[in-house]
Amino acid sequence: MNRVCIICGAEFDARRIAKVCGDECRKEKKRMLHKKWYEENKEKEIARVKRWAAENKEKYKARMKKWRVENKEKDRAYKNKWYEENKEKVGAYNKKWYEENKDKHWASTKKSKERKRQSDAFFQALAMADAISNNKSL
Numbered sequence: 001m002n003r004v005c006i007i008c009g010a011e012f013d014a015r016r017i018a019k020v021c022g023d024e025c026r027k028e029k030k031r032m033l034h035k036k037w038y039e040e041n042k043e044k045e046i047a048r049v050k051r052w053a054a055e056n057k058e059k060y061k062a063r064m065k066k067w068r069v070e071n072k073e074k075d076r077a078y079k080n081k082w083y084e085e086n087k088e089k090v091g092a093y094n095k096k097w098y099e100e101n102k103d104k105h106w107a108s109t110k111k112s113k114e115r116k117r118q119s120d121a122f123f124q125a126l127a128m129a130d131a132i133s134n135n136k137s138l
């Protein structure tokens with residue numbers, strides 16, 4: 001019986017109940033479904049990654065380091081792209097941090113380091129969530 005592949009539109013002979021014509025389209029379908037799922041669960045997923053990172057600091061650090069070395073260009077491009085698309089969010093995040101740390105703001109450089117660390121952790125969680133959405137396992 002002939003079916004039409006839902007990914008590439010090619011007709012194929014389906015012996016089993018299949019919606020795609022072959023392995024490549026099966027992979028693509030899986031990727032698309034995962035992406036859709038990720039878009040719908042982004043907030044939750046980022047929260048989950050952050051929680052995991054907080055509970056597995058050493059593991060997380062090691063994996064992020066490895067990921068960054070392997071994806072140096074991608075990491076930078078991703079940060080730039082994300083920043084361009086989320087300027088307002090970054091501004092709000094910085095403002096929020098400032099509001100919460102007002103009294104300490106000018107007090108010490110230690111705090112500004114802490115702030116940088118928090119902001120890095122924020123980006124790393126996003127990068128990690130992005131990596132997950134690209135089917136890389138934690």
Ligand SMILES: [Zn+2]
Nearest residue numbers: 005008021025
């Ligand atoms: Zn196909």
